[in-house]
Amino acid sequence: MTTFFRSDTDLHFPDSDGKPMADNTEQFRWIVLIKENLEILFADEPNVFVAGDLLWFPVKSRLISPVAPDTMVVFGRPKGRRGSYKQWQEDNIAPQVVYEILSPSNNAEEMERKLEFYQTYGVEEYYQYDPDRYELKGWRRQDEQLLPIANMDGWTSPLLGIRFAVGNHELVIYRPDGRQFLSPVELEQRAEQERQRAEQERQRAEQAEQQLQDMQALLQQYRDRFGELDG
Numbered sequence: 001m002t003t004f005f006r007s008d009t010d011l012h013f014p015d016s017d018g019k020p021m022a023d024n025t026e027q028f029r030w031i032v033l034i035k036e037n038l039e040i041l042f043a044d045e046p047n048v049f050v051a052g053d054l055l056w057f058p059v060k061s062r063l064i065s066p067v068a069p070d071t072m073v074v075f076g077r078p079k080g081r082r083g084s085y086k087q088w089q090e091d092n093i094a095p096q097v098v099y100e101i102l103s104p105s106n107n108a109e110e111m112e113r114k115l116e117f118y119q120t121y122g123v124e125e126y127y128q129y130d131p132d133r134y135e136l137k138g139w140r141r142q143d144e145q146l147l148p149i150a151n152m153d154g155w156t157s158p159l160l161g162i163r164f165a166v167g168n169h170e171l172v173i174y175r176p177d178g179r180q181f182l183s184p185v186e187l188e189q190r191a192e193q194e195r196q197r198a199e200q201e202r203q204r205a206e207q208a209e210q211q212l213q214d215m216q217a218l219l220q221q222y223r224d225r226f227g228e229l230d231g
Helices: 025-041 108-120 184-226
Strands: 048-051 071-075 097-101 125-130 135-142 145-148 163-167 170-174
Touching (some): 025 097, 025 170, 108 135, 108 145, 135 163
Parallel strands (some): 097 125
Antiparallel strands (some): 048 071
16 A cells, blocks of 8 residues: 655645534535445556545645545545645646535535635536535536536436436435445445345255255165166
């Protein structure tokens, strides 16, 4: 695993902004759900970096305040441990996809500043979800601007290949293979169900094999007693 160390010249760029990752359990649940499922989606891609609540410094200047997207995806950068994402240490590659999960403390002015930041520093796709209002918004870069996506229900991310569906008062996200994003608990439950199903199949196979062996043994006893069957 790659580890990115701080140098003396980077001491003015801290690894924390002192703010909590989430303001409530619902916001935290969605941050974890999206971040962890994207990690799973790109687990076999060594040069796709996925992070949650990581400070992003786009330029080496103390005049530009960093932001910490709730989730970000960077194509072209290796996985590894980082205290923050300093773009000048990352071949100057900006995160291409970012997510923000809203909480009651977020206001319109703050979110407008973030949209401007993401537009200025090269984000290709920006998604914003308000779990309290069940409201999903998205922006996609066209030329030099992040422009709103007109209809997010059924929208497929060009970069990630995932599909969004808004129904029954909750966002549902599907992987490119059609499988739904699940929480860690749901993933564990599915894995346990698959384990139990596999165990049941193994037991059935063993029973079938034993029945076959029993039938062959009976047939051999019959032959031993009465001789080979005609034909």
